[in-house]
Amino acid sequence: MTEKRIVQRGLYYEEFELGVTYVHSPSRTVTEADNVLFTTLTMNTQSLHLDAEWARTTEFGERLVNSMFTLSTLVGTSVAQLTQGTIVANLGIDNARFPHPMRHGDTMTSESVVIAKRLSESRPGQGIVTLEHTARNQNGEVVAVATRNVLMLCAPEEP
DSSP, X not given: OOOOOOOOOOOOGGGOOTTOEEEEEEEEEOOHHHHHHHHHHTXXXXXXHHOHHHHHTXXXXXXXXOHHHHHHHHHHHHIXXXXXXXXXXXXXEEEEXXXXXXXXXXXXXXXXXXXXXXXXXXXXXEEEEEEEEEEEOTTSOEEEEEEEEEEEEOOOOOO
């Protein structure tokens, strides 16, 4: 008997459907350690992320999660479902917004909507997909939105 094998992968260009919302799993609870590690690894010395005493004096009253961590995690949560092994390259991220702050202990949920797609004119066998990624906290408040253009492989031709 032949062993059946299923390999996890993202979607090929042809499998992306315009207007479809892809809900990503699992969600991600963000910890203080996540924030401090990311912030220090990326040399972001912003006191709002690192200095609890100073942050208490701001309108937020506490340290906030680094928005670049929020954006990176938002994109990262989409990988297994959408681009694992099928992406050629990220072409750019546009219109990144952070309408509500992310705080230590918040749980991020995320989803992506396909807002455009076209075959590449210069790279046969590849296509460009435009995704709008949205992250929300446990209260449903939008904490990040970004539009990402990705160069994707087309499905291999059947032999």
